[in-house]
Amino acid sequence: MKNHSEGELVDNKIVSTWMIWGFFWAIFAPAIGILLSLKFNYPDLLSTQYSHFGRLRPVHVNGVIFGVFSTIFLGLVYYMVPKLTGVRMYREAWSKYAVWLWNGTLLVALLSVLFGYNKGLEVAELPNPLPLGLIASLAIIGVQVFMSIARRNEEKIYVSLWYIIAALVWTGINLVYGNFVVPYAAPGVNNAALHGLFLHYVVGLWITPAGLSVVYFFLPVAARSPLYSHKLSLVGFWSLAFFYPFVGIHHYLFSPIPAWTQTVAIVASVMLIIPVWTVVVNFFGTLRGNWSKFHDDFTVKLIIFGAVMYFIGSTQGSVEALRSVQKPTHFTDFVIAHSHATVFGGYVIWVLSACYYVWPRVTGAVFHESIAKTSTWMIMLGISGMVFILTLQGLIQGTVLMEGAEFVDSIVSMKPYWLLRTLAGITMDIGIALVGVNLLMGQRKTGIEP
Amino acid sequence: MKSARVIALIAGFGFLFLALAVQGIFPYVMKEAGPKTVTRTVRTEVGELTAIGSAARPYTALEAQGRAIYIREGCWYCHSMYLRPVAGEDRRWGPVAEFGEYTHDLPHLFGTRRIGPDLTRVGGKYGDDWHAAHYFDPRMVVPDSVMPRFTWLFTKDAASGKQVLNEEGKALVAFIQNIGMSRGKWRDSFPYQILATGASSIQTEVSLSHGKAVYLRRCVGCHGEKGDGKGSAVSLVLFRVAQPRDFTTGAFKFRTTPSGSVPLDSDLFRTISVGIRGSAMPPWFNLPEEDRRDVIQYIKTFSRDFEEFPPGPPIEIPRPPKPTPDLISRGKKVFEEMQCKECHGAEGRGDGPSSNTLKDDFGNRIPPANFTTGIFKSGPRPEDIFRTFMTGLNGTPMPSFKDAFTSPDDGWAITFYVLSLSADRGK
Numbered sequence: 001m002k003n004h005s006e007g008e009l010v011d012n013k014i015v016s017t018w019m020i021w022g023f024f025w026a027i028f029a030p031a032i033g034i035l036l037s038l039k040f041n042y043p044d045l046l047s048t049q050y051s052h053f054g055r056l057r058p059v060h061v062n063g064v065i066f067g068v069f070s071t072i073f074l075g076l077v078y079y080m081v082p083k084l085t086g087v088r089m090y091r092e093a094w095s096k097y098a099v100w101l102w103n104g105t106l107l108v109a110l111l112s113v114l115f116g117y118n119k120g121l122e123v124a125e126l127p128n129p130l131p132l133g134l135i136a137s138l139a140i141i142g143v144q145v146f147m148s149i150a151r152r153n154e155e156k157i158y159v160s161l162w163y164i165i166a167a168l169v170w171t172g173i174n175l176v177y178g179n180f181v182v183p184y185a186a187p188g189v190n191n192a193a194l195h196g197l198f199l200h201y202v203v204g205l206w207i208t209p210a211g212l213s214v215v216y217f218f219l220p221v222a223a224r225s226p227l228y229s230h231k232l233s234l235v236g237f238w239s240l241a242f243f244y245p246f247v248g249i250h251h252y253l254f255s256p257i258p259a260w261t262q263t264v265a266i267v268a269s270v271m272l273i274i275p276v277w278t279v280v281v282n283f284f285g286t287l288r289g290n291w292s293k294f295h296d297d298f299t300v301k302l303i304i305f306g307a308v309m310y311f312i313g314s315t316q317g318s319v320e321a322l323r324s325v326q327k328p329t330h331f332t333d334f335v336i337a338h339s340h341a342t343v344f345g346g347y348v349i350w351v352l353s354a355c356y357y358v359w360p361r362v363t364g365a366v367f368h369e370s371i372a373k374t375s376t377w378m379i380m381l382g383i384s385g386m387v388f389i390l391t392l393q394g395l396i397q398g399t400v401l402m403e404g405a406e407f408v409d410s411i412v413s414m415k416p417y418w419l420l421r422t423l424a425g426i427t428m429d430i431g432i433a434l435v436g437v438n439l440l441m442g443q444r445k446t447g448i449e450p
Numbered sequence: 451m452k453s454a455r456v457i458a459l460i461a462g463f464g465f466l467f468l469a470l471a472v473q474g475i476f477p478y479v480m481k482e483a484g485p486k487t488v489t490r491t492v493r494t495e496v497g498e499l500t501a502i503g504s505a506a507r508p509y510t511a512l513e514a515q516g517r518a519i520y521i522r523e524g525c526w527y528c529h530s531m532y533l534r535p536v537a538g539e540d541r542r543w544g545p546v547a548e549f550g551e552y553t554h555d556l557p558h559l560f561g562t563r564r565i566g567p568d569l570t571r572v573g574g575k576y577g578d579d580w581h582a583a584h585y586f587d588p589r590m591v592v593p594d595s596v597m598p599r600f601t602w603l604f605t606k607d608a609a610s611g612k613q614v615l616n617e618e619g620k621a622l623v624a625f626i627q628n629i630g631m632s633r634g635k636w637r638d639s640f641p642y643q644i645l646a647t648g649a650s651s652i653q654t655e656v657s658l659s660h661g662k663a664v665y666l667r668r669c670v671g672c673h674g675e676k677g678d679g680k681g682s683a684v685s686l687v688l689f690r691v692a693q694p695r696d697f698t699t700g701a702f703k704f705r706t707t708p709s710g711s712v713p714l715d716s717d718l719f720r721t722i723s724v725g726i727r728g729s730a731m732p733p734w735f736n737l738p739e740e741d742r743r744d745v746i747q748y749i750k751t752f753s754r755d756f757e758e759f760p761p762g763p764p765i766e767i768p769r770p771p772k773p774t775p776d777l778i779s780r781g782k783k784v785f786e787e788m789q790c791k792e793c794h795g796a797e798g799r800g801d802g803p804s805s806n807t808l809k810d811d812f813g814n815r816i817p818p819a820n821f822t823t824g825i826f827k828s829g830p831r832p833e834d835i836f837r838t839f840m841t842g843l844n845g846t847p848m849p850s851f852k853d854a855f856t857s858p859d860d861g862w863a864i865t866f867y868v869l870s871l872s873a874d875r876g877k
Contacts, residue, residue, distance in 0.1 A: 040565075043589070043596045051563075054524020120521035120557040146458075157457075165457050170466055177470075188552035190478045194559045197474050205466065241460075245469030251562055254534035255550040261473045293630035327536045331564035402537045406736045408569045412594050 009082035012362035014095040018075025019362075021103045023164060023436025025071055026352070029063030030429035031057055038423050040418040050114050058125040059110045064343065065123065065202065066106055066134065066431075072351040073210045074102065077164060080217050081145055084161050088154030090144045098140040105133025110350050117440060121195050123202050124178040131179040135172060142168040159233040163213035166241060170205035174198060189256045196257075196265075197248035203343070204244035211347035212236075212279060215303055218354045219286055222299035228285025232449060236278035243271045250321040253330065269321030276314040283307045298372050302353030305380055309345025312387070313338055328402050333414075333421075334394020342385045344428070349379065352435050365442030375434035382428025386421055393417045488550040490634035493824060495663070496773040497832070497869030498704040499639050506632035508554045511626075516625025519618055520559070525599065529569045530561035531629070541642050542736060544571030544630070551632050566597055573629040574637055574825075579691050579730035580624045582615050583671070583683040590671040591732075604687075612688040634874065638830035643735045646723030650715030651743040653750070664741045669749075673697060677752030683730075689775030690748075692729040694815060700755030701811060701845035704828050706764035709842040709850035712755050714764060718746045728825045732763045765840050768858050770832040774868040781867025788851060793818040798871040810822050811845040818848070824872030836858060 003263065039053050047053075050404050078095065082088055109126040117127035124131075126369065145164060169362065178198035186194055220227050226231065246268035250262050283304065287293065293300045316338045319325055360366055396417075397410050405413075487503035509517060520526065532547040533539045540546050547570055552558060576584075585603055588595035603619030606612070615623060620643065630636075637643065651657050665673075672694035674681040679696035683689075695702070704721045705713035711722075718809055721743050725733030733743060750756040771777070785791065785798075793808065795801040800820030808818040818829070828838040840861065842850030855861050 039598075040596055043598055047598050047601045051586065052523075052526055052600075054598065057524060057527045062579050076491050095677050116522040118522055118524065120526065120559065122527075122562060169458050169463065173463070173466060183557055185557035186478055187554060188558065190474075191556055192552075193477065194474045195558060197470060201466070233502040241465050245465050246473060248469075249473055252532070252560055254536055255532045255560060256547050257551070260476045261477050264473060327534075330534075331530055331562070335563065398537075401542075404538055404541070406741075407542070408592060411565075411596060 007261070009086070009088055010079050010362065011082075011089060011092050011095060014092070014099060015075050015078045015358060015362045017096070017099050017217070018071055018078065019359060020440070021099065022072035022075060022351075022355075023440060024249075025067030026062055026348075026436050029060055029067050029118050029434045030432055032060040034422065034425055034429055035062055037418065041422070043422050055114050055116070058122075058219035060114070061123065062106075062125060063110060064348070065207065067110075068344070069202075069207060069348050069351060070077050070210075071103065071345070072355065073214065073221060074098075076117040076214055076217075076351060076354050076358065077141065077145065079224060080160055080213070081148050081164065081234055081361070083332060084154065084158050084217070085148050085151070087148055087151050090147035090151065093375075094144060097332035098137045098144075101133050101140070102137040104350075105130055105137070109133075115294040118180070119183050121178070121183060121198075124182065126179070128179060128183075131175055134180075135175050136166060136171065138172050142172060146245035159218070159227075159230065159237060160217040161335050161374055162234075163209040163216065163327065165336050165413040166237075167206055167209040167213065170201065170209070171388075174201040174205060176204070192252050192255065193249060193257045193261065196251045197245075199251055200360070204240075204247060207343060207347050208240065208244065211350050214285060214350050214354050215279075215307070218357055219283055219303050222297055222303070223287055223293045225290045225293075228288065232278045232282045236275045239271070239278070240275035243268045243275070247272065253321075253326050257339055264321065266321050270318050272314065273318050276311060276318075280307055280311045280381050298356040298376060299353045299361055301376060302349050302356070302379075306346050306353065309341050309349065309383060309387070310324065313341025313345055316341065316391070328398030329394050332398045333390040337390030337394060340390065345383045345387060348432070349383070352379075352432065355435065355439060359439045360442065363442070363444070365439070367438045367445050371434055371438040375431045375438060377428055378427050378431030378434070380431075382424050382426075382431055385424035386428060389417055389421045389424060393421070467488040469740060476641045485548075485555060486550045488548050488632045489545070490632065491639060492634050493638075493869065493872050495870055495873050495875075496775060496778055497866040497873070499635060504632075504634075506553045512621050513625045513628050514685065515618075516621035517534075517559075519622045520602075521557070521627060521654070526559045526561045526592075528565035528597065529561060530564050531559045531568065531570050532561075533568055533570045533608075539568065543568050544640060545633060545636055551630070566595075569626070569629055571630045571633075571636075573627050573631045574727070576725075576732055577691055577727070577729045579687075579689045580732060581626060582613075582619070583687045583689075583730065585615075585619065585622070586613050586687050587683075590686070591680070593667055593671065595872035604841055607688050610688050613686055614688045620741070631854065635824060635830070638824075639873050644724055644829060644831060646720060646735045647716065648719045648723075648743060650719065651740070651747060653747045657744045657747045658751065661744035661746070664700055664737075664745040665748050668734070668737070669745065677749065685874055689730055692726070692731075692816075693812070694730065696812065697749050697752035699811070699845065700753035703843040704838070705761075705841050705844065706767070706837055707763075707841065708762040708852070710844060711762040712753075712759060714761050715743075715746055719743065719751065721770070723745070724829050726825075726828075728827055748766045761850055765837070765852065767833050767836055767840075770836070770865070771859075771862055773862075773870075776865050777863050778870050780860075780868075781863035781865070784864045785867055788854060788864070790864075793847065794821065798822055798868065808847045810847070821868050832862070832865050832869065835868050836861055839864065842875060 035046065036053060036056055047084055078089060078369060109130040112127050113125055118125045119127060145168060155199055182194050216233060247265050249257060249265035253262050294304055307416050320334060320338060322328055392415055400410050486505050488506055489501050490504045491499055491501050531541055535546045537635055543741050561680055583591050585600040587599050588597040603616060603622060604613040605616045607614040670681055671683040672681045677697035679694040681694060684694060700712055702713045705717045707713055719742060723735040791802050792804055793802045798821035800818045802818060805818050826834065828834045839851045842848055
């Protein structure tokens with residue numbers, strides 16, 4: 001069966017299959033998030049042995065990282081790589097194994113967590129040997145990508161490809177490391193140190209380079225203007241590659257982990273301002289003199305909004321790595337604000353924005369402008385409100401605790417904010433769900449350029 | 451192809467392994483990074499507290515099972531397990547975490563979020579009864595809690611018809627009660643808890659209504675709306691160690707006032723702050739002082755005794771002397787002369803000849819204290835032990851020996867003898 005007509009580079013069928021899975025996860029994982037959020041005010045809501053907070057939280061987090069974000073991103077890889085190399089994906093027949101292996105494994109693994117199979121390490125919860133499925137899927141994709149690059153028709157390797165290569169190498173190693181080394185190596189404090197590194201490799205060496213590759217590709221093509229500066233993008237790449245691997249220990253400041261490794265992590269975290277700045281400057285520069293696109297094009301609109309959230313969230317991240325800031329804010333919702341601003345506000349929004357560009361081109365279907373508009377507003381309002389509320393909560397709870405408030409009293413003072421957070425979360429989650437629904441319900445029309 | 455390989459090798463492998471080596475492996479192989487010894491507070495042969503260095507012991511099979519349940523239920527998403535030397539954490543929860551305490555932890559359970567309190571120092575903070583009631587329904591004992599219920603850790607007890615922990619539940623409690631225990635008896639010298647003292651407030655309408663609000667948020671699940679000790683927790687979950695006090699009787703155990711008298715406000719303040727170790731009664735030293743003072747005024751309204759029979763004169767507790775081996779052997783002699791062993795047993799194990807027959811005023815069986823456990827309901831300071839046998843424990847068979855002593859020296863002798871029974875020998 002041919003999935004694309006003669007002369008076309010992209011395997012449309014595989015891109016849309018990844019995306020459909022992505023839309024499914026984009027409804028599923030945030031919905032779990034809403035339930036979790038509601039439990040802060042109604043802890044007994046739908047609470048059973050298999051659906052209490054402690055069982056659902058990892059499903060939400062892993063669902064967002066490996067479900068929503070990764071699935072859509074991997075679909076986009078199958079779109080970007082052929083376009084950037086000028087050749088079809090190497091061994092296209094392998095693609096369907098990768099997509100089913102990834103999503104099938106994830107589904108089984110998340111269900112196992114609900115049933116209590118949990119390795120006890122944040123973001124490495126999925127029970128062994130199931131992560132092997134994810135790793136095998138990445139290995140397949142990795143080989144396809146590398147071989148396609150080896151056979152490319154284009155001389156230059158565009159920065160998106162750099163990021164894709166790095167992300168695949170890093171994460172292949174990291175998933176082996178986190179799932180099959182950390183749980184068995186070095187008990188005690190050293191285990192926390194090793195795990196801290198893994199934890200941030202997931203964010204910094206998977207989500208970040210993957211997400212950036214998407215924006216570097218889709219912002220110029222959607223805005224129809226060339227990238228502002230290639231040099232800047234390379235500065236960004238190498239500074240990210242150099243500093244990001246060192247930041248993980250900042251999750252455990254003031255712990256018995258040797259203080260100098262904590263200091264290294266803090267310095268690296270602050271240095272991450274460099275790649276963040278280069279990225280943001282580059283994105284805004286690309287749109288210079290071309291801001292009308294921001295109004296007409298959903299891809300551009302969402303990418304730029306995502307860049308703002310990314311900037312806010314990443315700056316917050318660098319600041320919250322400082323010891324003085326961690327005193328009150330660590331362990332509070334301040335950190336949760338940071339993770340939602342970056343992972344959701346930045347990266348998930350970016351991959352969703354690319355769907356508005358890619359989906360009509362791979363399926364030939366057009367979506368409803370009005371629904372897209374509503375959904376975009378809901379996403380933007382929801383995530384902004386949520387990040388604002390959570391940041392405030394962290395500052396308030398952290399301060400009252402430092403002043404010696406009784407712990408449960410500090411929880412009571414959080415309850416009204418938690419309710420508002422849930423409302424913001426619901427708004428944003430309906431917004432994301434609408435993206436998928438809108439695209440899936442789009443009417444087939446001919447005449448859209450591929 | 452050259453530059454793709456460069457990216458993969460330098461950025462992909464190079465920097466990643468560099469970081470892993472610098473921050474993960476290097477500190478691990480450096481020897482000064484991993485002190486195995488833990489500061490452990492122990493009781494000496496003469497009943498004093500002192501700190502020594504010792505290594506953490508591995509988990510027992512039961513504790514390891516409990517730890518697995520802790521991981522399975524995701525308790526660690528809401529509870530961190532390390533205390534920082536900042537933000538007053540060493541005042542709120544206990545001494546700052548040390549490297550050696552984690553020697554046997556795989557995977558580690560540091561945690562990154564505190565939806566609930568840190569648990570590094572939770573071992574021994576509450577009695578097993580509290581944990582049972584709390585896991586069955588946290589909101590019974592802490593109405594504002596957002597912690598989930600863990601009802602599948604329970605079975606119905608045939609005799610009482612109430613909930614008791616099943617095998618998994620017992621394992622979890624064994625694990626929780628062991629957390630931080632490599633630090634030994636640190637809590638017995640934790641000043642913020644055991645030295646809590648406060649002035650009393652006057653009974654006014656304001657203090658009473660505030661006191662009632664505090665009571666309904668903190669105490670009602672055990673002591674009940676009417677103060678009769680029949681809260682929802684007790685009616686659903688079996689309390690094995692002690693029933694919550696029925697405040698309507700006016701009988702209070704821990705007092706400086708004579709036997710039979712109601713306690714002073716300061717006595718209640720101390721009890722409420724320190725808690726009653728081993729029983730379900732939590733320590734409340736973290737509550738604002740005003741909350742504690744006002745809830746005392748409210749508790750006092752449950753019994754008319756406080757109005758009708760003002761408290762008798764409190765006993766004088768002189769400063770304890772420095773214990774010596776001579777004092778201990780003298781204490782042993784007095785202990786035997788005074789017939790303490792009738793109930794507490796010759797070695798203080800709570801197994802004296804009449805130990806099986808004792809009942810409290812409410813008809814519940816009440817075993818005499820086993821002094822070798824080192825867990826003292828009345829408090830861990832020499833003054834607390836001294837006070838207890840001088841004034842007796844109202845409502846229990848534990849009598850007042852105030853008139854039996856001719857000099858306070860004998861009292862101190864017996865006090866330190868009692869404390870020396872929980873000496874950490876050979877550890």
